[in-house]
Amino acid sequence: MTQPLPTPDRQRATTVLDVARLAGVSAMTVSRALNQPQRVPPATRQRVQAAVEATHYVPNLLACGLRSRRSRLVAAIVPALGSPVFSETVQALTATLGAAGYHLMLGQSGYGAAGEDALLQAVIGRRPDGIVLVGVDHSRQTRERLAGCGMPVVETWDLTPTPIDMLVGFSHADVGAAVCRFLADQGRRRLAVVSGADGRAARRAQAFTATAEHLGLPAPVLVEVDAPTTLGHGRQALRQLLGHPAGVDGIFCSSDMLALGVLTEAAHQRIAVPGRIGVVGFGDQPLAADAEPALTTVRVDGARIGREAALRVIGRIAGAPAPELAALDVGFSIVPRRSG
Amino acid sequence: MTQPLPTPDRQRATTVLDVARLAGVSAMTVSRALNQPQRVPPATRQRVQAAVEATHYVPNLLACGLRSRRSRLVAAIVPALGSPVFSETVQALTATLGAAGYHLMLGQSGYGAAGEDALLQAVIGRRPDGIVLVGVDHSRQTRERLAGCGMPVVETWDLTPTPIDMLVGFSHADVGAAVCRFLADQGRRRLAVVSGADGRAARRAQAFTATAEHLGLPAPVLVEVDAPTTLGHGRQALRQLLGHPAGVDGIFCSSDMLALGVLTEAAHQRIAVPGRIGVVGFGDQPLAADAEPALTTVRVDGARIGREAALRVIGRIAGAPAPELAALDVGFSIVPRRSG
DNA sequence: CTGAAAGCGCTAACAA
DNA sequence: TTGTTAGCGCTTTCAG
Numbered sequence A, B: 001m002t003q004p005l006p007t008p009d010r011q012r013a014t015t016v017l018d019v020a021r022l023a024g025v026s027a028m029t030v031s032r033a034l035n036q037p038q039r040v041p042p043a044t045r046q047r048v049q050a051a052v053e054a055t056h057y058v059p060n061l062l063a064c065g066l067r068s069r070r071s072r073l074v075a076a077i078v079p080a081l082g083s084p085v086f087s088e089t090v091q092a093l094t095a096t097l098g099a100a101g102y103h104l105m106l107g108q109s110g111y112g113a114a115g116e117d118a119l120l121q122a123v124i125g126r127r128p129d130g131i132v133l134v135g136v137d138h139s140r141q142t143r144e145r146l147a148g149c150g151m152p153v154v155e156t157w158d159l160t161p162t163p164i165d166m167l168v169g170f171s172h173a174d175v176g177a178a179v180c181r182f183l184a185d186q187g188r189r190r191l192a193v194v195s196g197a198d199g200r201a202a203r204r205a206q207a208f209t210a211t212a213e214h215l216g217l218p219a220p221v222l223v224e225v226d227a228p229t230t231l232g233h234g235r236q237a238l239r240q241l242l243g244h245p246a247g248v249d250g251i252f253c254s255s256d257m258l259a260l261g262v263l264t265e266a267a268h269q270r271i272a273v274p275g276r277i278g279v280v281g282f283g284d285q286p287l288a289a290d291a292e293p294a295l296t297t298v299r300v301d302g303a304r305i306g307r308e309a310a311l312r313v314i315g316r317i318a319g320a321p322a323p324e325l326a327a328l329d330v331g332f333s334i335v336p337r338r339s340g
Numbered sequence C: 001c002t003g004a005a006a007g008c009g010c011t012a013a014c015a016a
Numbered sequence D: 001t002t003g004t005t006a007g008c009g010c011t012t013t014c015a016g
Helices: A016-023 A027-035 A042-055 A061-068 A084-099 A113-125 A140-148 A172-185 A199-214 A231-242 A256-268 A286-290 A302-317 B016-023 B027-035 B042-055 B061-068 B084-099 B113-125 B140-148 B172-185 B199-214 B231-242 B256-268 B286-290 B302-317
Strands: A073-078 A103-108 A130-134 A153-156 A166-169 A191-196 A221-225 A250-253 A278-282 A296-299 A333-335 B073-078 B103-108 B130-134 B153-156 B166-169 B191-196 B221-225 B250-253 B278-282 B296-299 B333-335
Touching: A016 A027, A016 A042, A027 A042, A061 B061, A073 A084, A073 A113, A084 A103, A084 A130, A084 A302, A103 A113, A113 A140, A130 A302, A153 A302, A166 A302, A172 A191, A172 A199, A172 A250, A172 A278, A172 A296, A172 A333, A191 A199, A191 A231, A191 A256, A199 A250, A221 A231, A231 A250, A231 A256, A231 B286, A250 A256, A256 A278, A256 A286, A256 B286, A286 B231, A286 B256, B016 B027, B016 B042, B027 B042, B073 B084, B073 B113, B084 B103, B084 B130, B084 B302, B103 B113, B113 B140, B130 B302, B153 B302, B166 B302, B172 B191, B172 B199, B172 B250, B172 B278, B172 B296, B172 B333, B191 B199, B191 B231, B191 B256, B199 B250, B221 B231, B231 B250, B231 B256, B250 B256, B256 B278, B256 B286
Parallel strands: A073 A103, A073 A130, A130 A153, A153 A166, A191 A221, A191 A250, A250 A278, A278 A296, B073 B103, B073 B130, B130 B153, B153 B166, B191 B221, B191 B250, B250 B278, B278 B296
Antiparallel strands: A296 A333, B296 B333
């Protein structure tokens, strides 16, 4: 795995010194012209700029980071890079951090604490200036490592009374409760949850169930499916639910794709939605609005989560005091469409 | 944007020297114990290991990379991180590189040459040991920069007679031609293409059209939609096609999601698929097999592309000669299901 | 098998 | 406004 490889003999890349010589200034002046242009008179700045272009100079950010103790890198650890749920957040992180001169370094933890630990070790080795995590359930090791290294940390997409540092998210329990009430308000009584194997989805399901009990409804049927949630899982789940003796008239799915599967199977079996069964998804992906029937779902402002997380990291790096960057609850909303 | 921030005063992270002192050896021995364990006797190795754990030492990879001229980082530039089409490739890259001790650094170019240029500059600053690109259409600036820096480069998901360096992909023209013949073989004659705004999709569409002409069929109708392709776009496209005077009996969509939209609209309008219209997608996403009717689509082994690309980068870094790492055509297959 | 010296490329800190 | 010096943390190189 870590063989003693030959030292690479690629041609040495141009350095500040090359640029400095060509521009007839010192290395330090080149550095300043690039990083703090306002501290260098326009004439010198232009000479440096010309030399940079002539030599195709690209600063070595490893060296910059090592010397200045700022890597200009922020790491984000996401359960699944492919998941459309987080892509708005990743976009917003990239954009907001980019505008402030930071690069986003993406890692995928794969929904498990074990993967997260290993990934975190690798990530910390690159000395990012801050870390954004999706979720609040981390191993003790992860929490200690992060709390110990004094780096700005934002946990996202969830809430907790005991964040590692900063927090931007919403209450999954509230989502589960709200959706249950939403379905109950329409007179649905025999409820079910189709849920992917993911801690946050599980908490939504749990609160959904607790609320049903609280409302005096029969205990909802729970169908668990593997991650990632697919259209096929949704179809299968509905088939399973239809075999249930008590029957079902309202289903909360832990993703829009699962819900689309439920809609697909319902159409295939000529089961009326929303007539006989109400279906609610989660995520408000683009497909939700255009499904047939249009999918009622839970909308979360993923872009805002990304933006706020980025601003918090940047603020903390710039030295903002902790209290200004308290936890933020971005909330959620139920988008009522045709399906439920 | 680049303000003179205060030097971060986080507590100094532990360094090799701290570990060395604790283990009673020199810094060099610590380094060797970690990077070339076989060159250090077990006894010393264990003492070092113990000291590493006691101090929570995490090597500074910026310093490692700077000194050794190996960042152990490979960059991948993808048009859209959220796109499910590339997620298998990204997974395989991560896994294959990870097994060889490399980290993947992901960047999103956003389907445009302009974005790619800027991103590339940022990426090169981090001094990756290799670069994986999706696509073969790059600006002259990008090509020169990459060719000039002597870094291993793999272009993927396409073929070209003039690669920058290495190449792992398949022919989009062949895909377009094959799908056209596939539909024609079933007696479909009034064909159409629904295509996202993306160069590779455009080439598939072009070859599809050329093949139709070659087969003596009427010129296919082309519907272009914005990226990213959504279910809604697919529905809209079918509505548009149904208004076409000549009628349509076979549709090639540039993504499975678009195709699902076509299926959805067809079901809504009670248009028989495959009876009246045949539908073919692209990508063989999980949803394809479970759509109703099951979606005929083009399967590409994205995981293999990622694996082979990673192996080529690793091989080149390890000093393998260029000829061994020639271009690879991974091909594709049409997966016939119910829809067309 | 182990260590000492040197320096990767850059910028903080200070001096002029 | 500009330059000089030193050193970030590590590993290459060479000597023991």
